[in-house]
Amino acid sequence: MSTIAQKRGFASTVWDYLTTVDHKKIAILYLIAGGFFFLLGGIEAMLIRIQLAVPNNDFVSAGFFNELLTMHGTTMIFLAAMPLLLGFMNAIMPLQIGARDVAFPFINALGFWLFFFGGLFLNLSWFLGGAPDAGWTSYASLSLASEGHGIDFYALGLQISGFGTLMGGINFLVTIINMRAPGMTYMRMPLFTWTTFVASALILFAFPPLTVSIFMLMFDRLFGANFFNVAAGGNTIIWEHFFWIFGHPEVYILILPAFGIFSEIFSTFSRKRLFGYSSMVFATVLIGFLGFMVWAHHMFTVGLGPVANAIFAVATMAIAVPTGIKIFNWLLTMWGGSIQFTVPMIYAVAFIPSFVAGGVTGIMQGAAPADYQYHDTYFIVAHFHYVIVGGVVLALLAGTHFYWPKMFGTMLSEKIGKFTFFFFFVGFHLTFFIQHFLGLMGMPRRVWTFLPGQGLDTGNLVSSIGAAFMFVGIVSLLVNIVITSVKNEKVGNDPWGDGRTLEWAIASPPPFYNFKQLPLVRGLDPYWLEKMEGKQTLTPAEPIGDIHMPNGSFVPFVISLGLFIAAFGAMYQIDDKAWAIPVLIGGLVITFGAMAYRSIKDDHGFHIHKEDLIDENDDKGVKA
Amino acid sequence: MKDRLTKWRLLSVFAVLTLVLSGCGEPFLSALTPAGEVAQIQYDLMILSTVIMIAVIIAVTVIFVIAITRFRRKKGEENKIPKQVEGSHLLEIIWTVIPIILLLILAVPTVTATFHLADVKEMDKKPNKDGVRDALVVNVRASLYWWEFEYPDYKVITSQDLVVPTDQKVYFNLIASDVKHSFWIPAAGGKLDTNTDNVNKFWLTFDSQKSEEAGNLFYGKCAELCGPSHALMDFKVETKSQDDFKQWLNAMQTAKEVTPTDTAAAEGQKIFEQSCLSCHAVSPQDARPEQARLAPNLATFGERARIAGVLEHNEEELKNWIRDPEKYKPGNKMTNTYKQLNEQELDQLAAYLMSLKVEDK
Amino acid sequence: MVNNQSNSSNPRLDYEYRRKKNAEGMRIQVATFTLMIFFTVVSFVAVGANFSKWFVIPFILLLAVVQVGFQLYYFMHMSEKGHEAPSMFFWSAITVAFVTVLAFMTIIWW
Amino acid sequence: MEAEEKYTPQTWPESPERATLEGKNKFLGFWLFLGGETVLFASLFATYIALKDKVPSPEHALAKDLYELPLVFVMTMLLLTSSLTSVYAMYHMKNFNFKKMQLWLLITVILGLGFLGCEIYEFNHYYHEYNHTFTSSAFSSAFYTLVGFHGAHVIFGLSWLVLVMVRNAKRGLNLYTAPKFYLASLYWHFIDVVWVFIFTVVYLMGMVG
Ligand code: HEA
């Protein structure tokens, strides 16, 4: 690293990460934690597929299967896909807009630790009497009836990690609005920044309903409330509405940043400006907006009545239009370009047909009467894995290869990367394509086994074989990461050679203060513009001066730890455990104590002095 | 390489599609072999939307394939800088308007069908003087892993096997008694949830000819996760011609309690009355309120297609079931609610239960 | 709106003028407050006087909405400049809020 | 620290709460947070509306049995007035008059405490007179959650106000403390906004039927 941060031992590296408020290190934390949860969710998926490989299988028990599928869905969505995307946002977005850091570095760290402890809490359920088993949607009648503490783990864990995500969202919004470098107008922001912006806005508005409904679930189960208790006047449909008022925007929270990553990749490796930039921006915003108007398409069979179903059906279909705009703009970005098939680009190219296939089944499901057939069958499972795996996960894999050099300063092997791609991609289609037909042929989802003689055997076997392919793919990615890290061959600031946006103008990995001088942005794709004028560096917008940096802090960790502890108390108090209430209170005291400590003790950060910056050799920061 | 892969995939799409549409999937279960008006409407909508979607996919694929083959970076072009195009208004308009048109084509039948399928006005028409409505109404009550079907106008109840007439609208009132389930007969039409909060209503029809092809027995499923045995919460739909159905109803209405003739069955009846009758009724005219009806009505048990929805219908399986229901349906509500039974008692119970029939056979 | 780290603003603005402006602003605030109190009293009276509920409910809702507008735009200064982003997000929030409440009033009827 | 630089009324900037980047960030972040809170409260309102008067059996108290207009009126007046007093506080902040600002904040806190007292009395009253508790019905759960959540906001807002007043008593006004005061007062207004809907939707509409 730089001369300012010296070489350290292992313990101090750990301490550094526990207390860091640097967006780039937080990004790495997100990547590690999210990656870990992805593997966990993947293993759960493999167990699901093993169980369903043949009819009447008893590889896992019925109850355990329900826990597996619930934790698979919950882990993948909340603890893997979203944090991984937040990781990339943290790593890249501030660089793309030429900011020193995010607006609230402290809150950024707090967001991470809340997510982490929430996820940890949720997964501890495996060891403490059973995981949640009511599906990731946790519909109220079943989740109230579910015995043991599984659902309590779900409610408390998601509540804690949800706060973290919400903070992340607000943080990114403020960063983008307030911290752009001179000249970086809204309509010059890279698409990944735009999608981060819109996804963050969705987080801001979608998480509160989830918070409220989880709060109600928690109070129904743990403190005797009656929101969903029909016998006491409660109503279970409320849960369903809230879950989907949150849940549908949630899927766009996942896909929009994925779109952003692909937009960057398409234009980089086509060596071409993104086609129809302004309509891409418009489409992103429109998708975000429409995302809030369609949630009841998950509830067509609830019996809301024909008027509601018809309205939501038509609204749902409308989303095809802005999404289509994006697809065609990507195609036209490649058109006339000079396409280089690097690993990230291969993923991007493969994404288009995969995602379109998933998207169009989404529209088919939007046709309400047809959805009466599709709903809660493997057709739905096929749809959402096509959009999620074919969209989000491909983007995550592409982003991993694409941004790895920027984050770690080394290149993942292209050869192994292609191997990974091949197995993952083939496995993906093998697993999920056939599931459309399983669903149509009468296979409900969330079944722990199926009987022979219903025509479902072959399809399920094929699907399970595909899953094994995906497994091989992911293992090869891990191998790639290990090999690359061991080799540790450093690369320069623009390793792909065709970088267009600001992040490629800075060293890989960037110094902890990012740009030494804030760059002056003169148009879309600023780094490309400078390169086209024959310059290797960006024009600085300010003279070299002192840089103000925040201090690291252990407080975010402590605040989150307090909630983590309190959650155990809240959960076990219904078992009349004597220690539960003290633990609940103790945990809250830790949390609020740490918060009070933070607000009373001022922390003004420190300055890096101009002289130190000049002293450093010149390949750090903006090369000016 | 890439483009061959795509073409190959596309071809296989069609191959699989035709395969499926030519009758892959079992006629008693598959939504692709519609056996009634509702399923047919939904199937038509599915086909219409699939055709539109395939058109979309083809359009995208064509552009896609051309783009990635024609514009790949070739040897000697390493330094080529393509023209930096900003966009094109004409193209933007085209790919906004065409999808809108396609969606309109889909939206119109969607909305029409939504209203048509939700039309249950017939149910609310006044009953005639015998309290019987013109429309045939069935109350469906879903409970943890079993189904109850009540014919309210005829005051009879059956469980697990739904009996319906062909070529006639059958109206359903749906509700759940513990947690949410969902009532689905794929071949006859889409599902509707059985909520715990309210009664949901819809209708289905069963085409006589299609029924015959399916052996007059359709499979029904629970389509909402409801606990460990959600996967096993199956039921069967037996279709009868309208005349046969009337006869069946009649038989149900007049059915007398079975008095077993052979001694084993008679012993079985005694055991049953001791251990089982508190939950299970053996008469189709069970007048108890629904909260008291804790278990499937066994009046027609001897005529069932399956035991507990999933097991083969024979004495061996029946004894297995009674011996340890937990093994066959984890989490069911019958386990451990009655005393241990020895083999002899099991035989007697089985004999008794198998003799429970309404129609003489 | 761009990144200007240390801009401790321009103190050259006429001090007297600003004082006056603030005082003027405060007068508007007090007037707003008076209106709000008035609206509140009217709402309570309307309910207390047992008018038909078909009149009262829309009427008091309207008064509440107007009052909240006052709070937002005057008390919370949303009418002042520099509030473009806040008001955009706030209005988006209100849209989502409205849709949610509307849904719960219409499609949870049993 | 430049943000703690000393000011005079003459050099004091026009919008001190937004004069530094930090202040600007906090200001915007807080407004966004309020946007989220709006949706949060909307969800609670929606729940309340859906569960209003939904009770397991007829002997449970309903909205029209419980609410009493005079008390609600007093509470409303207290809270509305406290909103005005906090506007006064911000007026004095703009004029760089620290003492007066603190004074008006103190009045705000006192009014807020009055409101809180009434609310505690009210809940206690429902409990003793009607046996209307958090767990007695869906209606009661929804009522206490909505109104109680607001009450919790009042408690939090009061603690916040007191905390910034005490913490900065010695420090006075500068560009570092100004945003803190400003945000605490914004929060207080927001609490008032929510109350306007609570007294309308819960209490007044509850009385009407
Ligand atoms: C990343 C996640 C993601 C994304 C992007 C989407 C995108 C879409 N989804 Fe999906 N969906 C999920 C994740 C996602 N979904 C999940 C997880 C579930 C299940 C939850 C559960 O029950 O557990 C689900 C379930 C789900 C349902 C409920 C089904 C049911 O349970 O009965 C519906 C119904 O309408 C639906 C619709 C759509 C639509 C219309 C889109 C649209 O956004 C798609 C738009 C894209 C295109 C259409 C393709 C490109 C467009 C063109 C090339 C233009 C031309 C096209 C036309 C003219 C058609 N989705």
Ligand code: HEA
């Ligand atoms: C981001 C979201 C996401 C992702 C990425 C995935 C990925 C996968 N999903 Fe998942 N899935 C959901 C979200 C997701 N899913 C949701 C929301 C549900 C609904 C849940 C519910 O109904 O409530 C669901 C449900 C679901 C089902 C239906 C279960 C049922 O209804 O009964 C199935 C079945 O095939 C399935 C399969 C898979 C498979 C095979 C993958 C594969 O793509 C996974 C690939 C990953 C790997 C293969 C990782 C391999 C692991 C290693 C290499 C680890 C080795 C290392 C060490 C040991 C250190 N998923």
Ligand code: CUA
């Ligand atoms: Cu009943 Cu699933």
Ligand SMILES: [Cu+2]
């Ligand atoms: Cu959706």
